[in-house]
Amino acid sequence: AQTVTQSQPEMSVQEAETVTLSCTYDTSESNYYLFWYKQPPSRQMILVIRQEAYKQQNATENRFSVNFQKAAKSFSLKISDSQLGDTAMYFCAFMKGNTGTASKLTFGTGTRLQVTL
Template identity: 90%
Template sequence: AQTVTQSQPEMSVQEAETVTLSCTYDTSESNYYLFWYKQPPSRQMILVIRQEAYKQQNATENRFSVNFQKAAKSFSLKISDSQLGDTAMYFCAFMKHPGGGSEKLVFGKGTKLTVNP
């Protein structure tokens, strides 16, 4: 079974600074997807970024980027120029390659990020 570990229960960062959230996972699969989701206090889960394991290039979405280390099974999220609206719980999630009913997301326990003014 796949497991996802987020070792930082809480983090804080000053506005406009950069912060990195850690995520490691365990799997015997060779082809899979990794995701970062954001859950603000409103509780709406928002997809932040996606990485396909077969792609060597790290995904980026505006101020959000990942450092995907497949051999180390590590998938960290970097948030640049942090904004107050980035305050939220961040969940790392794993999914086997979609198809055949394998689209189950396995979530880590989350990291509570607070951006301070």
């Protein structure tokens, strides 16, 4: 079974600063995918970024980037130039690859990020 651990329950960052959210996972799978989802106070789950385990290059999406360390089983999210709208719960999630037509997401417990003025 896979496990995902987010060791930072809460974090705070000032507007325009950079913050890194940590995520580690445990798996014996070689083919898998990793995701970060954001859940603002509106409750909507929004995909932030995803990473294929077979890719060495770290994924980036505008101000969001990941530091994927496969050997260490670490998948941290860096948010640059933080904005007030980035205030949300952030969830790290794991998905096995090649599971056919349905693949479940295994989520971490989340990190609540507060962006302040």
